[in-house]
Amino acid sequence: MPSGRAAERSKLIQVVCIKQVADTETRVKIAPDGKSLDPVGVTWILNPYDEFAIEQALRVKEQAGGEVIAVSLGPAGVQTALRGVLALGADRAIHVRHDGPALDSLAVARALAEAVKPLAPGLVWFGKQAVDDDAAQVGPMLATLLSMPCVTVVAAFALEGGKATLEREIEGGREVIEVVLPAVLTTDKGLNEPRYASLKGIMAAKKKPIEERPAASGEAALEVVSLSLPPARGAGRIVGEGPAAVPELVRLLREEARVI
Amino acid sequence: MSVLVFIEQREGRVRPVTREVLGEATRIAAALGGPVVGVAAAAGDADLAALAEAGAERVLLAQHPRFATYDGEGYAAAVEAAVRVCSPQAVLFAASAMGKDLAPRVAARLGVGQASDCTHVQAGGGALIATRPVYAGKAIQRVRFPKSPALLTLRPKVFAATPKPGARAAVEPLAVDLSGPARERVLRVAAAAGGKVDLTESEIIVSGGRGLKGPENFRLVEELAKSLGATVGASRAVVDAGWRPHHDQVGQTGKTVSPKLYVAVGISGAIQHLAGMSSSRCIVAINKDPEAPIFKVADYGIVGDLFEIVPALTAEVEKLNAHA
Numbered sequence: 001m002p003s004g005r006a007a008e009r010s011k012l013i014q015v016v017c018i019k020q021v022a023d024t025e026t027r028v029k030i031a032p033d034g035k036s037l038d039p040v041g042v043t044w045i046l047n048p049y050d051e052f053a054i055e056q057a058l059r060v061k062e063q064a065g066g067e068v069i070a071v072s073l074g075p076a077g078v079q080t081a082l083r084g085v086l087a088l089g090a091d092r093a094i095h096v097r098h099d100g101p102a103l104d105s106l107a108v109a110r111a112l113a114e115a116v117k118p119l120a121p122g123l124v125w126f127g128k129q130a131v132d133d134d135a136a137q138v139g140p141m142l143a144t145l146l147s148m149p150c151v152t153v154v155a156a157f158a159l160e161g162g163k164a165t166l167e168r169e170i171e172g173g174r175e176v177i178e179v180v181l182p183a184v185l186t187t188d189k190g191l192n193e194p195r196y197a198s199l200k201g202i203m204a205a206k207k208k209p210i211e212e213r214p215a216a217s218g219e220a221a222l223e224v225v226s227l228s229l230p231p232a233r234g235a236g237r238i239v240g241e242g243p244a245a246v247p248e249l250v251r252l253l254r255e256e257a258r259v260i
Numbered sequence: 261m262s263v264l265v266f267i268e269q270r271e272g273r274v275r276p277v278t279r280e281v282l283g284e285a286t287r288i289a290a291a292l293g294g295p296v297v298g299v300a301a302a303a304g305d306a307d308l309a310a311l312a313e314a315g316a317e318r319v320l321l322a323q324h325p326r327f328a329t330y331d332g333e334g335y336a337a338a339v340e341a342a343v344r345v346c347s348p349q350a351v352l353f354a355a356s357a358m359g360k361d362l363a364p365r366v367a368a369r370l371g372v373g374q375a376s377d378c379t380h381v382q383a384g385g386g387a388l389i390a391t392r393p394v395y396a397g398k399a400i401q402r403v404r405f406p407k408s409p410a411l412l413t414l415r416p417k418v419f420a421a422t423p424k425p426g427a428r429a430a431v432e433p434l435a436v437d438l439s440g441p442a443r444e445r446v447l448r449v450a451a452a453a454g455g456k457v458d459l460t461e462s463e464i465i466v467s468g469g470r471g472l473k474g475p476e477n478f479r480l481v482e483e484l485a486k487s488l489g490a491t492v493g494a495s496r497a498v499v500d501a502g503w504r505p506h507h508d509q510v511g512q513t514g515k516t517v518s519p520k521l522y523v524a525v526g527i528s529g530a531i532q533h534l535a536g537m538s539s540s541r542c543i544v545a546i547n548k549d550p551e552a553p554i555f556k557v558a559d560y561g562i563v564g565d566l567f568e569i570v571p572a573l574t575a576e577v578e579k580l581n582a583h584a
Contacts, residue, residue, distance in 0.1 A: 175449050
């Protein structure tokens with residue numbers, strides 16, 4: 001890893017790891033295997049938390065120069081998401097190709113680490129979690145595999161020299177953390193206001209390179225037994241209309257539900 | 261086989277959610293036939309013997325000047341060292357800000373799988389199966405662990421503590437080899453205004469939506485929350501409109517919550533909001549539209565003008581508080 005003056009002279013490489021997920025408006029249907037989401041009719045979007053990662057990487061590039069490389073693991077379809085990130089301003093992309101059943105988080109982290117390591121990035125960005133499996137694991141796992149420090153759920157960011165100062169939400173407050181680069185950061189909503197792609201950006205993205213490489217297959221660390229729909233909540237009841245219903249509501253909450 | 265529990269501390273105090281994790285660890289350990297062991301990281305002496313009251317028979321304590329505040333890389337090294345010492349079948353963490361940050365690092369160090377934000381753990385026949393909501397609760401996934409130990413983070417407010425009054429645990433030093441200064445350093449911790457409890461750890465939540473018509477009217481929600489001892493939440497629509505900060509948002513791009521009482525005020529119930537709160541024990545909806553989807557998940561609903569209903573509800577709860 002470059003350090004000191006050499007680091008100042010060398011350009012800052014930033015990697016943004018993104019994931020394509022089912023739209024948050026999706027009504028989940030279970031696939032015939034009983035273990036996965038039925039993809040029929042699903043609209044695929046960029047994981048919402050990844051938008052903040054991309055935006056912050058682009059802002060850092062505007063400030064410090066260098067290169068932004070988008071990386072994503074998945075089937076052919078993820079190139080749509082990568083092309084979208086190129087339209088926003090990333091310089092190039094790497095598609096870690098994986099077809100077939102979803103890999104567990106450690107397998108994904110290993111495959112991404114293999115693609116990311118030779119890039120020698122100063123910053124690696126992730127969204128704080130993907131809104132499909134809600135695991136929130138791949139960022140800190142990749143950091144650990146590459147022996148990089150990591151700060152998760154970043155809500156404020158400032159870069160100065162070879163260090164970044166960040167804020168993250170914790171229960172009942174915020175932690176202010178200083179991290180030494182190179183580092184892995186995962187982003188929370190509220191970090192910034194993500195930009196939209198311009199027409200010029202969309203046109204330029206068509207000419208930017210997407211390098212495809214196969215995902216290294218490893219052994220599974222976690223195995224899905226089943227995926228099912230949650231038990232439906234029993235239909236509730238309308239206690240009444242307007243403020244006149246309030247005393248009865250309070251009585252039910254006390255005596256029937258016993259929650260107050 | 262033992263069950264190892266990460267003892268989460270802030271400012272030298274064990275966080276309450278750790279007692280929930282120890283409670284579930286006690287149940288899992290009983291099924292597997294082994295002890296519950298705690299692992300803690302601290303800068304100095306920490307009073308952990310009392311953790312036996314929460315279920316730990318033994319606590320391994322790693323001491324290092326770096327451990328005064330959270331140190332992800334250092335804490336991960338400590339948990340890994342504890343795994344080497346007691347060879348547990350499972351390692352449990354709270355699915356808290358700290359636990360969610362720490363567990364994946366330990367998993368990567370050990371080369372094992374992790375189940376995040378579990379709501380149920382089945383232990384039997386020597387194997388574990390973890391149940392966890394995915395798609396923010398729109399589906400339920402069950403996973404098993406081909407490698408040992410199994411790592412799990414447990415969702416707060418789901419598992420019960422099992423107090424054993426008067427029990428004392430043996431606290432043993434744990435050696436951790438840390439070279440050099442921390443690369444991630446907590447400079448300071450800023451407390452939230454009014455000592456606000458995090459939504460994920462709240463017993464009661466009162467959330468407001470677009471029906472409130474403007475940020476200034478959140479006063480009504482805040483007053484009702486105050487009377488109930490509740491935390492204020494919000495829908496995505498009002499967070500996106502800038503009425504409330506993002507950490508108040510309940511739903512698929514916000515927080516998934518399971519309080520004992522969830523009161524939805526002026527929230528119609530978009531699918532991504534319902535996903536984040538429908539595992540609440542009791543749901544109350546107040547909305548002017550009787551066709552609003554929120555009424556399909558609510559146990560109790562009142563149809564009408566929230567600007568009349570909410571102050572009346574606050575007054576009624578305050579009347580109750582005065583009599584208590």
